[in-house]
Amino acid sequence: MSVANRPVHRPLSPHLQVYRPQLTSVLSILHRATGIALSVGALYLATWVVFAAASPSTYATFQGFNGSIVGRFVLGGWLFSLFFHLFNGIRHLFWDMGYGFEIKEAYRSGWIVVVAALVATAASWIVGLRLV
């Protein structure tokens, strides 16, 4: 191996694993994760209307999964993802317009998003179960 090809072990700049998780970074990662989950959810939503248009039996199969324990867990997670991504997305739009960049403000808006998403998910779940 020539000198030029020898691997060089340069010091790397600190990355994710050396930092204590902070609300700001955790919510940023969660925004992307819920975005990916919602993308899959959008395909699922499209599938839902296609099955509803197809026939009662195909729709029944689809609803059978939604009503199962796993299905309820997935739908609950999807609903939380929707509310979180919605509220945190509004937080991002305010940043895009130049508001709320102070660390104190970023933490306050972050906690508001977390609480609002949890409350909206719980409220939807409670109302939904009462209608079943």
Next chain:
Amino acid sequence: MSSDLRSHLGRARGLGSAKSGVHHFWVQRLTAVALIPLAVWFAVSLVTLSGADYAMVRAWIGSPFVMVLLILTIVIGLHHAQLGIQVVIEDYVHNDGAKLAMIVGVKFIAVFFGLAAAVAILRIGFGG
């Protein structure tokens, strides 16, 4: 401006080194704003549809107002989704061929599902 190294034509076009300017950023924000009322409407609708049977769901999907809002929700949602997934792919996939293939694949999937959903909704509404 003396600090601007771009040519006058380059500055007027505003497309930058990526050749598409702020188009991607702008459309992502535009679809995000459109999805705020649509997502709220859809979440509330989903909750009120809890326990609805096949006939009730079809009647709901097939009403004119719902058809319009549901197609908007799915199509704009998928558009916003594929823009976001594109950024995720650009961030983490470093092989140019794989990156291009994945981005094109995601766009094809989004268009296919969006069109399938729109046809299904119209079919329910117009009694096909």
